[in-house]
Amino acid sequence: MTSSARPLLNRRLAEFGTTIFAEMSALAVATGSINLGQGFPDTDGPEEIREAAVRALRDGRGNQYPPGPGIPELRTAIAAHQERRYGLSYDPDREVLVTAGATEAIAATLLALLEPGDEVIALEPYYDSYAACIAMAGAARVPVTLRPHEGSFRLDLDELRAAVTPRTRLLLINTPHNPTGTVLTREELTEIAHLAVERDLLVVTDEVYEHLVFDDAGHLPLASFPGMRERTVSIGSAGKTFSFTGWKVGWVTSTPDLVTAVRSAKQFLTYVSAGPFQYAVAEALSLPDSYFTAFREDMREKRDLLSAGLREAGFEVFTPAGTYFITTDIRPLGAVLSEDGDGFTFCRALPERAGVVAIPNAVFYDHREEGAPFVRFAFCKRTSVLEEAVARLKHLA
Numbered sequence: 001m002t003s004s005a006r007p008l009l010n011r012r013l014a015e016f017g018t019t020i021f022a023e024m025s026a027l028a029v030a031t032g033s034i035n036l037g038q039g040f041p042d043t044d045g046p047e048e049i050r051e052a053a054v055r056a057l058r059d060g061r062g063n064q065y066p067p068g069p070g071i072p073e074l075r076t077a078i079a080a081h082q083e084r085r086y087g088l089s090y091d092p093d094r095e096v097l098v099t100a101g102a103t104e105a106i107a108a109t110l111l112a113l114l115e116p117g118d119e120v121i122a123l124e125p126y127y128d129s130y131a132a133c134i135a136m137a138g139a140a141r142v143p144v145t146l147r148p149h150e151g152s153f154r155l156d157l158d159e160l161r162a163a164v165t166p167r168t169r170l171l172l173i174n175t176p177h178n179p180t181g182t183v184l185t186r187e188e189l190t191e192i193a194h195l196a197v198e199r200d201l202l203v204v205t206d207e208v209y210e211h212l213v214f215d216d217a218g219h220l221p222l223a224s225f226p227g228m229r230e231r232t233v234s235i236g237s238a239g240k241t242f243s244f245t246g247w248k249v250g251w252v253t254s255t256p257d258l259v260t261a262v263r264s265a266k267q268f269l270t271y272v273s274a275g276p277f278q279y280a281v282a283e284a285l286s287l288p289d290s291y292f293t294a295f296r297e298d299m300r301e302k303r304d305l306l307s308a309g310l311r312e313a314g315f316e317v318f319t320p321a322g323t324y325f326i327t328t329d330i331r332p333l334g335a336v337l338s339e340d341g342d343g344f345t346f347c348r349a350l351p352e353r354a355g356v357v358a359i360p361n362a363v364f365y366d367h368r369e370e371g372a373p374f375v376r377f378a379f380c381k382r383t384s385v386l387e388e389a390v391a392r393l394k395h396l397a
């Protein structure tokens with residue numbers, strides 16, 4: 001310890017001291033609860049992809065520093081995936097960058113593109129690393145709140161428009177959206193694109209749940225809208241799509257200038273990562289459509305199972321159109337567990353009372369009061385685990 005009164009953690013990061021995930025996961029272990037808090041699958045992705053990683057490792061591919069932008073095989077596979085699914089064409093050599101998960105992609109993008117004092121508009125509630133990375137860049141976050149409307153959380157386009165100031169540098173979009181499960185509609189994305197062009201804003205779009213859109217329309221990448229290709233940094237990840245969240249293989253696709261800028265920051269964060277896994281993810285991205293369809297159908301069944309169980313237990317359920325999270329409103333449960341209808345109190349009591357762990361959505365808000373009654377459950381778990389969770393939650397009603 002230093003003797004001065006100065007805190008060790010700097011002012012930019014002081015508000016991000018500890019995460020709720022650590023607290024809740026510890027509580028899950030201590031109480032023997034089913035952990036539907038943190039969003040990671042409890043089964044691994046395809047066996048052949050695991051084997052591809054083993055093969056790469058044994059064959060000595062990727063055991064030493066891979067190339068800074070990522071191995072050519074993976075960059076080519078990412079470009080082919082964007083072309084095959086969305087008709088978006090990217091040059092694998094100049095317009096694709098492999099990162100240590102989407103997390104590093106977000107950090108490197110924001111550190112590269114923001115000046116201190118710039119404003120970043122983000123959809124609230126937001127993924128927790130956004131706020132921390134905006135802060136590390138010395139920029140200011142300007143949240144635009146998604147609010148419940150007819151069974152899902154919606155963006156108020158007028159509010160978004162009004163949030164833009166002369167200091168706004170970029171829009172940080174996330175669709176499908178964690179934690180609400182909202183998938184932005186074609187109309188909403190069109191409006192976002194208009195606004196970005198009109199105000200000459202950069203757009204960063206986190207689309208790690210692109211393969212978890214449950215209606216048949218499928219995922220609409222923001223980069224495919226008019227005027228967006230040249231101003232959008234698109235972020236993807238293998239973690240969620242292939243159920244290998246520990247591999248931390250993510251990527252950025254954008255213009256050569258934007259990719260070069262992001263790479264300037266990325267090279268001093270990790271430089272490179274996940275060598276052998278990059279070979280395996282290149283194979284994963286080339287899996288036939290049947291893999292992606294089966295993955296989505298499996299998750300859709302799990303969504304329906306947990307949604308029905310939560311409803312039966314007395315929650316108001318916002319059925320997610322995408323992602324593997326369900327946001328609920330605890331207020332219909334009345335005074336059970338939390339007299340003040342507060343998600344924090346509720347989630348701290350839930351393990352003891354029902355043997356299940358969830359996350360209070362308020363942690364994803366600047367306007368904590370807006371998120372107070374909402375609680376998030378993850379359904380990327382084995383069916384038997386979800387059935388047991390549903391059985392336990394029944395006792396709440």
Ligand SMILES: *Cc1c(COP(=O)(O)O)cnc(C)c1O
Nearest residue numbers: 101102103127178208237239250
């Ligand atoms: C999980 C998640 C990430 C992080 O992805 P990694 O590839 O594991 O780093 C980023 N954004 C959102 C919205 C997520 O849910």
